[in-house]
Amino acid sequence: MNTDFEFDHAPDRGDSASSKWEKYAGRDVIPLWVADMDFRTAPCVIDMLHERIEHGVFGYTQPPHELPTVVAAALERDFGWTIDPDWIVWMPSLVVGLSVVSRAFAAPGEEVLTAVPIYPPFLSAPRYGDRITVTVPLREEGGRWLWDFDALEQAVSPKTRTLLLCSPHNPTGRVWSRDELVQLARFCERYDLVLVSDEIHSGLVLDQDKQHIPAATLDDIATRTITLLSASKTFNLPGLGCAFAIVSNQQLRSKIQRTMRGIVHHIGALGFFATLAAFRDGQSWQLALVDYLRGNRDLVESELPTMPGLKTWHVEATYLAWIDARELSVDKPAAFFEKAGVGLYDGTLFGAPGFLRLNFACPRKRLKDALGRMLEAVLTR
Template sequence: MSIFNEKIDRLKTSSVKWELTKEIYGEEDLWPMWVADMDFKPPQAVLRAIQNRVEHGVFGYTFVPSSTAEAIEAWLVKRQQWKIKPSWLLYCSGVVQAISAAIQTFTKEGDRVLLQSPVYTPFFEMINKNNRTVVNSPLTLINGKYEIDFVRFEKALQEGCKLFLLCSPHNPSGRVWTKDELLKIGELCLEYNCLILSDEIHSDIIYKNFQHQPIASLSDELSERVITLIAPSKTFNLAGLQASAVIIKNETLRGQFNETLKRQGFFTINTFGIIGMEAAYREGEAWLEDLIDYLQENKEFAFTYLREHLPEINCIEPEGTYLLWLDCRKLGLGDQELHNSLIQKGKLALEPGTKYGPGGEGFLRMNIACPKADLIEGLERLKKALK
């Protein structure tokens, strides 16, 4: 039996997914398939490394050792064929913190920051909270697949955008951008002198027949104009350890970003974040391969179930991530009515598409990184809510 079939009780562990659902959705006894974390234990190597550190028993000030950077370097070469240098790495407690720090570093208040909706909610939040101006170049859904409207994208860049937030792979749809698409993005951003901030937190969970390409790896010129964000949090279910890495080849840009972190009083990441990140990247590959196989099975089961029981819902085929982006527009329900049906009839908590900006209306996001039995429970509740 797969290790991912194990049912783990996450109550009384301060789990956002399982213990804040009532606070966020306003109802008791909801089945949580909303926030993007997994209900799986990380690789044994990670648990073992953390336990060894616990047994040592002293938790004083800690720095990130060179061995961590070497583990990240080796991982990126093997998994993504991207050769970086350890000197390009900085660290943050999370990708969202890094997004905010990059906006503060490379733009001024009032500057235009470009994104492509529907997209990860904190993109909007970090631009707005830092008093910058959101410029949106919406993605286009064509035959069940999101495409970039490059005419619209270039027009947005012509408005004077200083920074472009790229979500690669794309959250919420799971789209894995092709090399040609990324090169076109890079060409236009270089032409209009727009820095690229590439959130690649989902880049390790890629389904077979697809390949993630770090945009910074595609040319020497691009590598100097891209800030790449990665973390073990989605890949290995380590979000609670608060550890991410920022990859900046350009020494001037890296120094500027580091100065922002210093102004914020940031010194280092959590001791267990350092240990967990290094252990995951050094010894977690076999576990990850098994995970991807399990998620593939969950994805196929969900697609089959929806075709049989809820054919009005069009599920966008994810090429990466453990998220399903459900197109519910054929049901003819408004977003509030859709939400109410899920909460009151199905007792199911999913992410409403409206959270992801223009183009998210009529959609839902479902997290399938759970034991198959839990997935079945969620699908049954979805059917009860919408059938």
């Protein structure tokens, strides 16, 4: 499939109130930090939004009738996961979801466990609600990031209520194997923890021999699992604010709904209808996107190892590369590359000072320019 034309010609986002691009407005810095893509979304989503906008009335909205069954059918199609549409709890974003679950299952002063490096709201969400974030490090072995089960055993306490899992993993790009997930599930059962699995990157598995396994499909774990999902990463819709939790356990579901009541705002029509089009009609575009991202990933993985002082890992899923810049021996690696014209995310925010995250979801030519600037910077410093 030739995807080059579509993804090579992304629109100029410079004057579109984009968070990613506004950060460096007026400066010659290629923004490869926050996780959105520079590509237009799928044509089926744009068509659906045109149709809804033409209607011209934007009153309070509930999920379109078809949407829950469309979501259920997509999960069956993509992962062989059978859900009851009634298990879906709509919310405006996954970050909201992380805050809600942190508060719903742990009381103030109780603990929420996760592993670093990790997408920053995993660390802040419990703290914002006066819950305690407890972290263990992932361990690196044989060029891969793995869970450290000994560290988990040491960190869990009588006050731990919840384990936050990111699957596939931002920022290391791991697609957790069935064995790894089963081990995590057993751990949650042993210590009676609620397992919260953020699967927002599940539509972005790049390795053709890997498959995303929803945590809730593992034997016996579904009743203690909350899955957080949306179409927003795969279809580049985070600005439209539509996400959901899938919760088969009715008790856990009502705890979530009670925690949201009066605080979490309902979802707008555009978010709902975009999600509907994406899950129902977006599959061929998604395949083309993943194909293009795989090419960008391969470029990143061939270029970064030529840069003295940087180390990186194979990205199995996501459009994010995780980079160890500690050997570069510069004080602030993110500031160093920013000065060279490339805006990367500072690993400190992910609980890993000295590391960087690079978002490669942009036209290949822009990525080549950015990697060229990085090479030049490390060679000439």
